[in-house]
Amino acid sequence: MILFTTGIRITQNEHAALLHVEDDPETWLRQVIADKVLARTDALIQEWRPRLLADPNISSLPANRQALVALIMEQPSYTSRHQQELANPDSAINNKAYSRTVGFKDSGANPNIARFDARQTQTQQMVTLFPNGLDIQDNDCNCVHAYVDSFEDWIIGALLGQIHRGKKKMIRQYQQVLFDDPDVVTIPATEEGLIDMIVKRPDYETIPQQIK
DSSP: OEESTTOEEEEHHHHHHHHHHOSOHHHHHHHHHHHHHHHHHHHHHHHHHHHHHHOTTOOOOOSSHHHHHHHHHHSTTOOOHHHHHHHOTTHHHHOHHHHHHHOOTTOTTOHHHHHHHTSOOTTSOEEEESTTOEEOOHHHHHHHHTTOSOHHHHHHHHHHHHHHHHHHHHHHHHHHHHHHOTTOOOOOSSHHHHHHHHHTSTTOOOHHHHHO
C-alpha cells in the first residue's frame, strides 16, 4: 500500500528541526513505523490467541506470525478500529483517554492531519519527504488498523511530534549561544525567524554532528 502518494511536504525550518535530532528523517520515520507495526502485531496476537485456542472449530494455529494474523482477520468477529468507530460513532467522543491522546478538538477523524494542514506555510520554502510515496506492506497496515483508525493520521502525528522536539532542543541549546555572542544585537521574535538565524550560524551543529 502506498501512503502519501505525492509525498509529505514540510517547511524548510521543520526539516531543519528534524535534522537537528535525526541524521536521516526518512529513515527515522520508517523505523518509527516499523516499531508501531511490530507493537500492534504483538498486541493483536496477544488479544486473539486465547479466543482462537478456545474456538472448537480451530484445530491448529499457524506457526508463522503473518499467517496467524491473516487467520485472526478472517474471523467473523474481527473488526478493525475504523469498523468499530463506524459501528459506534460516539465512542471516541465519550472516551476521555482517546480525547487526551488526540489533543485536538473538533478536527474530525484525522486530528493530526487537520493540525498539519492548518499550519501557515504559504510564504516558506518547502521540502518533500517520500516524494514517491511511502510504501508499506498491506499486512503491516492491517495490523495497525486493528487499533488505529487512520494510519496516515498517526504517521503525521509522529512526524509533528518529532519536529516539535527538534525545535525545542535546537532553541534551548542555541538561545544561550545567541545571548553570549557580542555580535548579536537582536534576535527574531518568532520561532521561525529564530530557527532560521540559528541554522545559518557558522558554528551551528545538529545533535548527530555534535555526537560525532
